[in-house]
Amino acid sequence: MSVLAPTAPPPLDPAKFRDPWVTAKGEARATVALGGLRSLWVNTGTLCNIACSNCYIESSPRNDSLVYITAAELRPFLDEIARDGLPVEEIGFTGGEPFLNRDLPAMLEDVLSRGHRALVLTNAMKPMRNHAAALLSLRDRYGEALTLRVSLxxxxxxxxxxxxxxxxxxxxxDGLRWLAREGFRVHVAGRAAFGGEGEAAMRDGFAGLFAEQGIPIDAADPVALMLFPEMDAAADVPEITTACWGILGKSPDSMMCASSRMLVKRRGAAAPAVLACTLLPHDPQFELGGTLAEAARPVALNHPHCARFCVLGGAACSR
Incomplete structure (x- = not known):
């Protein structure tokens, strides 16, 4: 097995992704309307116990560009969901490492007690284990309404x-084994092309690992084992036009920003802001407002991540 990364794609054309409404070729850029808010993400802060070499959000032990959101700051958004009857099914917590935020157990309690599912993205290292007692209590009271997705x-x-x-x-x-042994609902997130292997080989490799370690995850299930594409904003991809939906046979309703939003709190800000999605936490054009109602407007697909990660999935938007 090679440990070399696959050949890098060509660099991004600097004329692309400049105008939110028109592509470099002068075509109408695709937009996505919010069909119904089914998932709300909470970025608990960019601080992390480790610094990964390819972290798209640039998390590290020293990066607090997105500061900790508190349980008190999350509650008005939960109240807005209840008051306006928004169809939110799941509230996800990402970072950074969410378990570094000491308010995470309280936020999970608030979310689960209101009848929502909760999902936590974690590296399953020491910060998670520091909250073992709180996690076991949440498991006892809410069972499979709480999912932990471990990054491998x-x-x-x-x-x-x-x-x-x-x-x-x-x-x-070791953290993943502990979660499985204690009866938590666990998923895993990996990288589809890491090391140059195809998806089938990656799933086979994870299946072997799960079987060896006694971890009850079906590696063939694309939700239980999510394999994400690489996140290189500087790599060239086509811009998505309104014509692309028909060319690709895809619907804007299937895009992440058609059903989800994310909360972040920027360093120095008085309150959290609502963003279009989890992938673009630092780009100000994707900041939509201070309430979920304000953030219900359409999103222009004006970023390489919109193309590579959300729309194309390996397809080519060309006639």
Whole structure:
């Protein structure tokens, strides 16, 4: 197995993704309307216990550009969901490492007690284990309404540690085993092309790991094991036009921003802001307002991540 990354795509054409409404070729840029808010994400802060070499959000032990959101700051958004009858089914917590935020257990309690599902994205390392008692209490009271998605970049230690830090795979795997042993609902997130392997090989490799470790995850299930594409904003991709929906046979309703929004609190801000999606936390054009109602407007797909990650999925938008 090679540990070399696949050949990098060509650099992004600087004329692309400049105008939110018109592409570099002068065509109408695609937009996505919010069909119904089904998922709300909370970025708990960009601080993380490790610094990964390819973190799209640039999390690290020193980066607090997105500061900790508190339980008190989340509650008005939960109240807005209840008051306006918004169809939110799940509230997800991402970071940084969410378990570094000491208010996470209180936020999970607030979310779960209101009848929403909760999802936490974690590296399953020491910060998570520091909250073991609170997690066990939440498990006892809410069961499978709480899901923890553990980040494992690869099914082998070599590539995972190359991305994160030496020894991190063993620690994360120990945390994943603990979650499975204690009866939590667990998923795993990996990287589809890491190391140059195809998706089928990656799923086979993870299946072997899960079987060996006694972890009850179906590696063939694309939700239980999510394999994400690489997140290189500087790599060239086509711009998405209004004509692309028909060309690609895709619907704007299937895009992330048709059903989800994310809360962040920027360093120095008085209150959290609502963003279009989880992938673009630092781009101000995707900041939509201070309430969920304000953020219900359409989103222009004016970023390479909109194309590569959300729309194309390996397809080509060309006649």
């Amino acid at each position: 970049d690869h099914y082998g230690a070599v590539l995972h540690d190359l991305e994160r830090q030496e020894g991190s795979f063993a620690i994360a795997l």
